[in-house]
Amino acid sequence: MGITSIMELVIFIPLTFTVPLPTLEIWYFLIATIIIHVLYRLNVIYSYKFGDLSYVYPISRGGSSLLIAIISLLFLTSSISLLGFFGILIVCSGLFLISHSTKNKFNKPAFFLAASTALLITAYTLIDGIGVRKSENGFSYIFWLIALNGVPILIIAIFSKNGFRKKNTFSIKSGIAAGLFATLSYSIVVWSMQYIEIAYVSSIREVSIVFATIIGMLYLYEKNAIKRIMPSVLIVTGITLVYFQIL
Numbered sequence: 001m002g003i004t005s006i007m008e009l010v011i012f013i014p015l016t017f018t019v020p021l022p023t024l025e026i027w028y029f030l031i032a033t034i035i036i037h038v039l040y041r042l043n044v045i046y047s048y049k050f051g052d053l054s055y056v057y058p059i060s061r062g063g064s065s066l067l068i069a070i071i072s073l074l075f076l077t078s079s080i081s082l083l084g085f086f087g088i089l090i091v092c093s094g095l096f097l098i099s100h101s102t103k104n105k106f107n108k109p110a111f112f113l114a115a116s117t118a119l120l121i122t123a124y125t126l127i128d129g130i131g132v133r134k135s136e137n138g139f140s141y142i143f144w145l146i147a148l149n150g151v152p153i154l155i156i157a158i159f160s161k162n163g164f165r166k167k168n169t170f171s172i173k174s175g176i177a178a179g180l181f182a183t184l185s186y187s188i189v190v191w192s193m194q195y196i197e198i199a200y201v202s203s204i205r206e207v208s209i210v211f212a213t214i215i216g217m218l219y220l221y222e223k224n225a226i227k228r229i230m231p232s233v234l235i236v237t238g239i240t241l242v243y244f245q246i247l
Contacts, residue, residue, distance in 0.1 A: 001041055001045065001150075001153050001157060001170060001176070001193075002153065002154055002156075002157025002160075003046060003171070003175025003176060003178075003179055004150060004160070004175055004178050004179035004182055004183075005149075005150025005151065005153045005154035006150070006154060006178075006179065006225045007150075007175075007176060007179025007180055007182075007183060008063070008146050008150035008179065008183050009147060009150060009151070009154070011014075011146075011183055012143050012144075012146040012183065013147050015139075015143040015147070016144055016147050017113075018139075018143075019137055019138070019139050019140035019143055019144075020113070020136065021116065021136075022135060022139050022140055022141060022144055023136070024038060025134065026131060026134065026135050026140075026141060026217060029127055029131030029134070029141075029143055029237070030129065030141070030148065032127050032143055033124045033127045033128050033131065033145065033149075034119055034129065034140065034145075034148055034149055034151075034152065036120055036123045036124040037124050037149050038152040038153060039120055039141075039177050040120040040121060040124060041153055042153075042156075043113060043116055043117050043120060044056075044060075045114035046113065046118060047060075047110060047114060047117060049144070050107065050109040050110040050113060051107050051110025051111075051114065052115070053141075053231075055110055055165035056106060056110055056114045056117070057099075057114075058095040058096065058098040058099040058209065059099050059111065059114035059115065059118065060075070060096030060114045060115075060117035060118045060121060061093075061095055061118075061206050061209070062092040062093075062096050062099075062120035062206070063092075063104060063114070063115060063118030063121075063122075064117075064118040064122045064125065064202065065088060065092050065095070065117075065199070065202045065206060066088070066089070066092045066228045067118060067122040068096075068118070068122050068125055068198060068199045069085055069089075069199040069202075069203070071122065071126065072126075072197065072199040073085065073199075074196055076105045076130075076198075078197050078198070078199060079197065080197055080199055080200070080245075081245050082240065083131075083241055083244075083245060084197075084199075084200065084242055084245035085199075086148070086241065087203070087237075087239065087240070087241030087245065088199060088200075088203045088238065088239040088242060089129040089219075089238070090201075090227050090234055090235075090237055090238030090241065091203045091206055091234070091238035092164045092238075093231075093234055094209075094231040094232065094234030094235035094237075094238065095173070095206060095231070095235065096229070097210060097234065098209060098228050098231045098232075098233035106237070109157075120247040125198065125202055126144065126174045126198060127165065128141075128190050128191075128193065129198035130198075131145075132191070132193055132194050133194055138190075138191060138194050139191075140169075141190070142171075142187050142190050142191060144162075145178050145190065146183050148186055160241065185205075189201060189205055196246055197211075197246075200242050200246060201243055203238065203239065204239055204242060204243070206235060206239075207235065207236070207239055209228075209232065209235060210232045210235055210236055213225055213228040213229065213232045214232075216221065
């Protein structure tokens, strides 16, 4: 996370000089989302101490997509169609099925941490979606968001006893790669929310689970990957329904 934060600073600090400074109203959104992002990242790190990635991640992503859709319908002026909402429900169902296992007992600590992660994802996604729409320059919001996003985590990593003191070439390389992909992917997500309903963007991005399943089957030869085929089909079906609501 610390290395990812460095990548965010290196890539996006220079870009902030190419866009207008956000207005005071937009700074409220930026400060709020940065605080929630810090809590989210710490929550993710902590949750993996109690549960596997294949259990925690789908619950947190599926839960957040569902909450965003419900909140968008109830409190935001969103034009989510009935079929679009049904598509989001199908995507969430596929995500929840991926985390389900009849062999493993119910992991209460991991579940509640995954649920709290879902709440944090919901909060920062809605804030960023509204913030980028209110901003006079969408790129200004995105560049400042990503540039400042990693600063608190970088400070925590520097002073952490397990932070940068251990030299680990693999961690550095994977951290740099994760930093590049994480910054670019979330930048695209926030940019998309200017033009597409926030709930739709939130559900469409979960197609990453499908790609992970394919990679696990074809290149990593994971035995459990075959069990994720049907849930992945559900996710693709739901995203297809959502796609036709955007057109």
